[in-house]
Amino acid sequence: MTPARWLLSASVRHTRPALSSALPSIVTMAFSTFTIPRYLDHNGSATLPVSCPAELSREDLLRFPAFRIWLTTLQHSLSRQQHPSHEFSKDPYILRKIDIQSVDRFGGGRLGFLKFKAEVSNENGETLPGSVFLRGGSVGMLLILQPDDVPPSAEDEKRAILTIQPRVPAGSLAFSEIPAGMLDDSGSFAGGAAKEIQEETGLTIPQEELIDMTSLALSSVPEEGETLQKAVYPSAGGSDEFIPLFLCQKRMPRKEIDSLQGRLTGLRQHGEKITLKVVPLRDLWKEGLRDGKTLAAWALYRGLKEEGLL
Known part of the structure; x- marks a missing residue:
């Protein structure tokens, strides 16, 4: 064999295993199908087809609070198309099926997140975007501290x-x-807010000292007929997540406020690596501008103050 042929042959023999090992593996996933009641808030025989990974049972899905809230809210909104003044009354949209693509569980097997596609269409074949990352409600807290050596x-x-x-x-x-954080096991927004403040800042705040700014602001806004949560929806184009925003104002010794700067907090054994940062309230909109709930909380605080509601 000539040197050139030997080099070519050796090169081919060397690269074949590498090419073979780079081929993607094929993973198969078992899926199941079942039907659920089309309407969860009243009796009826209408059903809705669901396909999902086999690990998710019909019972688990129907017990998942986030799914129940989402489905009930959507069906109520779809039912409003029956009114002649509704934009879609002449050719109403219908939820036809749900294809669940993935399931994430928390510790202990508790259902955490779902990714699915809801098929919503009318008789003309027109569809509405229906890709959903389902995670349920969270709470956000605007915690304002003021030294007790100055006037309120x-x-x-x-x-x-x-x-x-x-x-x-x-x-x-x-x-x-x-x-911010997810709701507590009881589903209480105020309870969840108080719990997160304690976990993330180390401060203990009684629930009765929390003001629900979203509910307070919405109390002066006429109802539009839909049954959305009294909360901010930070990514309504892709997720059901809703966040009620609470306010807590607390007067403390100046030295205690200063001691919070740079404090390490959070449930670190659960992966929470939190460092506290104390900023002037007037600069909050700049310091937290990348976070939607921070800007929403700042805007609600300013608006409610201007209207004399705080």
Whole structure:
């Protein structure tokens, strides 16, 4: 064999295993199908077809609070098309089926997140975008601290607490935002807010000291007929997540407020790596501008103050 042929042959023999090992593996997933009641809030025989990974049972799905809230809310909105004044009354849309693509569970097997596609169309074949990341409600807290050596009216002395923590979905290891978290097991918004404040800041705040700014603001807005949550929807184009925003204002010794700066908090054994940052309230909109709930909380606080509701 000539040197050139030997080199070519050796090169081919060397690269074949590498090419073979780079081939993608084929993973199969078992799926199941079943039907659920089309309407969860009243009796009826109408059903809705569902396909999902076999690990998710019909019972688990129907017990999942986030799914029940989403389906009931959507069906109520679709039912409003029957009114002659509705934009879609002449050719109403219908939820025809749900294809669940993936399931994430928390510790203990508790259902956490669902990714699915809801097929919503009318008789003309027109469809509405229906890809959904289902995760349910969360709570956000605007925690304002003021030194107790100044008058309560001294707005310039007010400080807001931000948490700095990794947010892998945003590609960040130091994302600035107001304290936030998922609901507690009871589903109580105020209870969840108080719990998150304690976990993320170390401060104990009684539930009765929390003001639900979203409910307070919506109390002066006429109802539009849909049954959405009294909350902010940060990504309504792709997720059901809704976030009621609470306010807590607390007067403390100046030294205690200063001691919060840079404090390490969070349930670190559960992966929460939180560092506290105390900023002037007037700068909150700049310090937390990448976080939608922070900007929403700042805007609600300003608006409610201007209308004399706080």
